[in-house]
Amino acid sequence: MTEQTDFVEIRHAQKSFGALEVLKDISLSVTRGQIVGIIGSSGSGKSTLLRAINDLDPLTGGEIWLDGVQVNKSLPHRQYEKHINEMRQQVGMVFQHFNLFPHMTARENVTMAPKMLKGLSQEAADKLAEEQLDKVGMLERIDYYPSQLSGGQKQRVAIARALAMKPKLMLFDEATSALDPELVEEVNLVMKRLAEEHMTMIIVTHEMDFAASVCDRVLFMDKGVVVEEGPPATMFKHPTKERTREFLRKHIEGAK
Amino acid sequence: MDFELMLKVYPFFLEAAWTTILLSVLTAILGLTCGTLGAAARLSRFAALRFLGAAYVSLFRGTPALIQLFILYFGGPQIGIQLDAFEAGVIGLGINAGAYMTETIRGAIISIDKGQREAARTLGLSSWQATYQVILPQASRLMVRPLGVNLNMLIKATALVAAISVIELTYTAQRYIGSTYKPFEMFLLAGVLYMIIIYVVGRGVAWLDRKVQIN
Numbered sequence: 001m002t003e004q005t006d007f008v009e010i011r012h013a014q015k016s017f018g019a020l021e022v023l024k025d026i027s028l029s030v031t032r033g034q035i036v037g038i039i040g041s042s043g044s045g046k047s048t049l050l051r052a053i054n055d056l057d058p059l060t061g062g063e064i065w066l067d068g069v070q071v072n073k074s075l076p077h078r079q080y081e082k083h084i085n086e087m088r089q090q091v092g093m094v095f096q097h098f099n100l101f102p103h104m105t106a107r108e109n110v111t112m113a114p115k116m117l118k119g120l121s122q123e124a125a126d127k128l129a130e131e132q133l134d135k136v137g138m139l140e141r142i143d144y145y146p147s148q149l150s151g152g153q154k155q156r157v158a159i160a161r162a163l164a165m166k167p168k169l170m171l172f173d174e175a176t177s178a179l180d181p182e183l184v185e186e187v188n189l190v191m192k193r194l195a196e197e198h199m200t201m202i203i204v205t206h207e208m209d210f211a212a213s214v215c216d217r218v219l220f221m222d223k224g225v226v227v228e229e230g231p232p233a234t235m236f237k238h239p240t241k242e243r244t245r246e247f248l249r250k251h252i253e254g255a256k
Numbered sequence: 257m258d259f260e261l262m263l264k265v266y267p268f269f270l271e272a273a274w275t276t277i278l279l280s281v282l283t284a285i286l287g288l289t290c291g292t293l294g295a296a297a298r299l300s301r302f303a304a305l306r307f308l309g310a311a312y313v314s315l316f317r318g319t320p321a322l323i324q325l326f327i328l329y330f331g332g333p334q335i336g337i338q339l340d341a342f343e344a345g346v347i348g349l350g351i352n353a354g355a356y357m358t359e360t361i362r363g364a365i366i367s368i369d370k371g372q373r374e375a376a377r378t379l380g381l382s383s384w385q386a387t388y389q390v391i392l393p394q395a396s397r398l399m400v401r402p403l404g405v406n407l408n409m410l411i412k413a414t415a416l417v418a419a420i421s422v423i424e425l426t427y428t429a430q431r432y433i434g435s436t437y438k439p440f441e442m443f444l445l446a447g448v449l450y451m452i453i454i455y456v457v458g459r460g461v462a463w464l465d466r467k468v469q470i471n
Contacts, residue, residue, distance in 0.1 A: 054378060056374055056377070056378065081382060081383070085377075085380045085381070085382055086380070088377065088378055088379065088380045089379070089380035091378070092378075093375075093378040095371060095374070095375065097369075097371055099369070099371040099372060099374065099375035100375075101372065101375070101376075101390055101394075102394065103393045103394055103397075112379075112389060113376075113379035113380060113381060116381065116385060116389065117379070117380050117381070158375075161379070162378075162379070165379055165380065
């Protein structure tokens with residue numbers, strides 16, 4: 001296997017919360033620069049799968065590999081913590097509810113981790129913050145606190161915060177689901193720009209149009225399994241599985 | 257009401273009030289220390305520490321502070337703990353207050369949205385780095401008011417050490433009643449001084465609370 005084929009590799013992922021099995025033997029590989037969308041109704045396991053990739057929701061079975069290194073390898077606690085912190089530095093994550101640090105300005109949100117973990121000087125960190133916030137169109141609000149920003153602006157700062165660690169992979173967990181409809185587009189635009197830069201991305205989303213326009217591949221998950229996957233053109237226009245068709249039908253009706 | 261008598265004795269009450277203040281300050285310091293350790297234990301990933309923390313809280317909140325003081329001061333010498341009344345007062349009340357503060361501090365920490373820790377961990381911060389960069393700065397702001405309530409209760413609880421003969425406000429009032437037979441005036445004087453102390457502390461807490469709020 002070359003890195004072209006196994007940049008992100010999920011092997012037989014299994015996850016249970018007590019008796020409830022939320023991920024049932026899922027395998028998936030993502031090549032470098034690929035953009036994968038995961039769709040499905042709530043409770044299908046799509047967020048759990050995404051959160052397993054950086055071990056926020058540790059798997060109960062199976063393996064996650066990133067760029068040739070196993071993420072969820074078994075190590076004694078201390079060593080594992082060190083290992084996982086290193087892995088997580090390479091994976092940016094964007095949450096539905098932004099999770100910006102409310103006691104820090106946009107600048108501080110972006111620079112905190114690079115300063116702490118990479119030992120950036122204040123000067124270098126400021127330059128990084130300006131660069132990253134400019135990229136998401138938030139340079140003008142660099143010294144604003146999250147409470148002074150709209151939802152869309154918060155999410156753009158959150159993306160800048162993740163990008164400031166120079167991740168190899170970006171995970172988006174319903175990044176626009178909590179936004180007012182008129183604020184969705186500004187966040188989508190930032191994500192599209194990342195796609196144009198060939199950032200590897202795994203995007204859990206409810207927005208079929210967005211998935212269709214940026215993703216190279218779309219996975220449909222239901223009840224802990226990947227029911228069907230393929231390029232968006234096939235997935236949205238000619239799905240082969242009845243469950244996929246039903247989901248898309250309901251989703252389109254719901255959107256209207 | 258005998259104002260003349262009150263004027264005559266109030267300098268002794270002021271002196272006693274200083275003892276109450278000193279007692280409160282030392283108790284608060286010890287209480288905060290115990291509360292911080294207690295909260296850390298209750299939130300530890302080690303079950304044994306969590307158990308110890310929970311046992312501490314339920315033991316010291318589940319029995320009267322006065323009994324705890326009596327055990328320490330009167331019962332202490334029987335098991336080799338020799339403390340003078342003031343020391344026993346500070347230690348007894350401090351450990352007692354710490355049990356309440358444990359719950360205050362823990363409550364503030366667990367009320368921070370779990371997404372905050374997740375966001376910090378996702379960036380690659382260790383659990384401890386996430387705690388002191390992200391969780392504690394937010395939780396400490398939430399703690400100010402409820403810790404102020406603990407402090408208010410603690411100041412009033414210092415009256416209990418009169419029972420082990422620490423010469424503070426309440427004890428002083430009792431002593432002057434013995435010689436003047438004027439309980440109304442003496443307790444009133446003590447009460448007014450307690451109120452002044454608590455009022456000033458309350459304003460201080462409110463000021464601090466305003467100062468630490470984000471924006």
